[in-house]
Amino acid sequence: MQSYEILWRNAAPELEEVLSSFTYDKHVKDLKPIDLYDKTLVLMTKDQSAADVINLDTVKTKILSALKKANTGITDIEIFVGTSASQYISHRAESADDTKIESLPIDPNYTFENFVVGNSNRYLYAAAKAVAEDPGNSYNPLFIYGSSGLGKTHIMHSIANYIKKHSPKKKVLYATCEKFMTDLIENIRSGKAYSQEGKSVRNRYRNVDVLIVDDVQFLSKKQSTQEEFFHTFNELYGANKQIVLSADCEPKEIELLDERLRTRFEGGLKAQVLAPDIETKIAIVQKKAELKKQIIGIDVATFIAENSDDNVRSLEGMLNKVLFFALLHEQRPTLELAMEALKDSAQVDVKETITTSLVIETVCKYYKIKKSDLISKKRNKELVEPRQICAYLMTELMSIPLVTIGQALGGKNYATIIHSRDKVSELIRISDTFATEVNDIKNLILKK
Numbered sequence: 001m002q003s004y005e006i007l008w009r010n011a012a013p014e015l016e017e018v019l020s021s022f023t024y025d026k027h028v029k030d031l032k033p034i035d036l037y038d039k040t041l042v043l044m045t046k047d048q049s050a051a052d053v054i055n056l057d058t059v060k061t062k063i064l065s066a067l068k069k070a071n072t073g074i075t076d077i078e079i080f081v082g083t084s085a086s087q088y089i090s091h092r093a094e095s096a097d098d099t100k101i102e103s104l105p106i107d108p109n110y111t112f113e114n115f116v117v118g119n120s121n122r123y124l125y126a127a128a129k130a131v132a133e134d135p136g137n138s139y140n141p142l143f144i145y146g147s148s149g150l151g152k153t154h155i156m157h158s159i160a161n162y163i164k165k166h167s168p169k170k171k172v173l174y175a176t177c178e179k180f181m182t183d184l185i186e187n188i189r190s191g192k193a194y195s196q197e198g199k200s201v202r203n204r205y206r207n208v209d210v211l212i213v214d215d216v217q218f219l220s221k222k223q224s225t226q227e228e229f230f231h232t233f234n235e236l237y238g239a240n241k242q243i244v245l246s247a248d249c250e251p252k253e254i255e256l257l258d259e260r261l262r263t264r265f266e267g268g269l270k271a272q273v274l275a276p277d278i279e280t281k282i283a284i285v286q287k288k289a290e291l292k293k294q295i296i297g298i299d300v301a302t303f304i305a306e307n308s309d310d311n312v313r314s315l316e317g318m319l320n321k322v323l324f325f326a327l328l329h330e331q332r333p334t335l336e337l338a339m340e341a342l343k344d345s346a347q348v349d350v351k352e353t354i355t356t357s358l359v360i361e362t363v364c365k366y367y368k369i370k371k372s373d374l375i376s377k378k379r380n381k382e383l384v385e386p387r388q389i390c391a392y393l394m395t396e397l398m399s400i401p402l403v404t405i406g407q408a409l410g411g412k413n414y415a416t417i418i419h420s421r422d423k424v425s426e427l428i429r430i431s432d433t434f435a436t437e438v439n440d441i442k443n444l445i446l447k448k
Contacts, residue, residue, distance in 0.1 A: 004036035007072040008043075014066035019059070027053045028063070034085045040076040041067070044088060051079040103173045106164070109291065110157030116287050118280025121151060124271040128155045128244075132162035135170065135210050135242035139269035141233075144246040146273035149311030152246045155273070156212050159244055163210055170209040177218040180205065181225045206235050210242040216265075217247040220255045230261055237264070275310035278302075278402075278418065288316050289333075294323055299335045302401040302414060307342060318342055335401065354397050354445060356408035362445050363390050366437075375410035389438055391417045392424035397445065 008031075016024050027050040035042035045051055053059055060077065067074045080088050112132070117125045130138040144152050160172050183204075205211060211232075219226050236243055247254065251265035276284065285301040296319075304322065308314045325341035326333040364371050367386045374387055387409060394405045395417070402414035409417075428435040 002033070002036075004033050004041055004074075007067075007070070007074065008033040008041065011067050011070035011072055014069045015063065018062045018066045023053065023059060026050070027059075031079075034080065034088050036074075039074055040078055041072075041074045042078045042080055042088065044080045044082055044085070046081070046083055048081050051081050054079050103160075104175055104179060106160045106172075106174050107157050108161060110154045111161050112158045114287065114291060115151065115154055115158055116276075116280060116284045118276055118283065120274035120276045120280055121155075124151075124155060124273050127269055127271045128159050129162075131242060131244065132159045133166075135163055135167070136240045140237065140240075141243035141245055141265065141268040143251065143265050143268060143270045144244070144273060145248065145250055145270065147275070147310070148248060149313040150273045150275060151312055152273055153214060154312075156214060156244055156246055160210070160212055167209075171207070172210040172212070173205065173208045174212040174214075175205075176214045177216045180213060180229065181218065181222065184225055184228050205232050208236070208241065210244070211236055212244040214246050215248070216245045217249060217254050219257060219261070223258075226258045226261055230258065230264075233261070233264055243268075276312070278305055278414075281305035281308070281310075281315060284312060285315055285319055288319055289323070292319075292323065294333070296322075296333045297335070299401050299403045300333050300338045302403050303335060303338050304342070306401060307399070335404070339399075356394060356398070356400070356405065359390055359393050359397070359445060360408065362441055363393070366441050366444065375408075377410065388420035388424050389441065391420035392438070393442060393445065395421045397442070 015028060019028060027045075027047075031043040031045055031050075031054075033041055034044045043054075045054075054063065054077075063077060064075070067077075082088055112125070112129060115121075115125060124144060127139060127142060128144075131140075131142045144155065146152060156174065160174050163170055163172050216229075219229060233243065245265060250270065251257065251262045254262070257265075282298070282301045282305045285304050286296065286298075289296045289301070300322065304315060304318045308318050322333050322338045322341045326337055329337065331337055360371055360374060363386050364374055367382070369383065369386060373380075373383055374390070376383075390409060391405055391412075394400070394408070395402070398405075402417045406412035406414055406417050412420075424438065428438055
């Protein structure tokens with residue numbers, strides 16, 4: 001005989017005392033105790049009507065009172081309608097399955113292999129890869145932060161995909177902070193927050209090996225959600241389960257974030273994702289084109305990269321527009337086609353009257369040098385500076401790729417053009433005389 005069967009038998013005299021004879025004989029006497037968990041005694045009956053009566057607040061309260069008087073330690077009861085303990089075991093198994101992982105979809109294309117690594121995200125990539133390879137032991141939690149559209153979601157999905165592939169037995173749940181909050185609010189709204197069903201919802205976030213939550217900045221000012229998130233965090237962290245979080249700012253910048261959460265968010269490793277530099281943006285465009293089974297030239301990729309903002313989604317949107325335009329015209333994606341496709345969306349102010357030849361001729365005339373010398377490979381000081389000014393003015397006044405500027409200046413690569421542009425920008429900042437010279441040349445070009 002199980003201990004809980006003994007407890008129920010010992011409570012029988014108290015039950016007969018607090019319940020009416022009819023209720024006890026008709027509905028309670030034949031109840032069979034079949035399980036005990038969390039101080040909750042499970043009682044089985046074959047009769048649904050008996051279950052309905054016992055679940056009435058007045059009757060249930062009297063039964064719990066009798067169990068308390070009998071010093072059983074039981075604080076709650078659960079009624080199961082069935083004919084055998086094996087039925088109950090099957091029922092429990094199905095109920096346990098209700099707590100199965102309900103992760104938001106994880107994009108299979110967001111992998112480490114498809115993540116373009118540059119100077120702006122090298123640190124983040126290394127941290128994420130370390131977490132994916134040894135979840136719960138490397139850096140916990142991993143807190144990723146940075147502006148929207150820079151690749152936070154990609155790297156989080158990459159972690160999830162890597163773990164699912166290399167450790168398939170681990171339970172990975174990816175959710176947004178909004179999803180977490182919605183589940184909590186629905187739990188409270190439906191009045192199930194403290195019921196078994198409510199516990200089941202919470203367990204979906206706690207019975208996992210890896211919890212990945214996007215956009216935790218939305219915890220700001222939401223005290224009830226923060227409280228629930230705090231307990232979820234603590235339970236997972238205490239069990240050495242991996243936690244990965246992302247936000248658009250550092251934990252200390254999340255407004256009205258509970259100090260307990262802030263210190264926990266900062267207790268692992270913080271990794272910032274920065275805006276990509278021009279080289280990384282070009283590589284991203286080419287990688288995304290490759291994933292779409294398309295081949296685009298460096299000139300097209302450069303044009304898209306130069307005329308987009310720092311948002312990676314913006315890059316992909318512009319690439320999609322170019323690829324669609326090429327499909328529409330049944331052509332391959334050329335520079336001319338890209339310029340036509342993006343003429344309304346590229347961040348440029350096209351001045352059709354300005355050409356590379358006009359810029360070069362104006363600079364040569366101003367410094368009294370030959371065009372053939374300026375576009376040559378000569379490194380004379382009197383040629384290098386005018387050549388750099390040409391590169392700077394072309395980037396300022398024209399909407400053409402750096403590759404095209406390099407070609408106009410004798411075949412210079414885009415890295416040289418970037419250096420020239422930045423060099424002239426710095427000289428303008430520190431030298432009023434130099435700034436005046438460049439401005440005079442610029443005015444001459446615009447007047448023509």
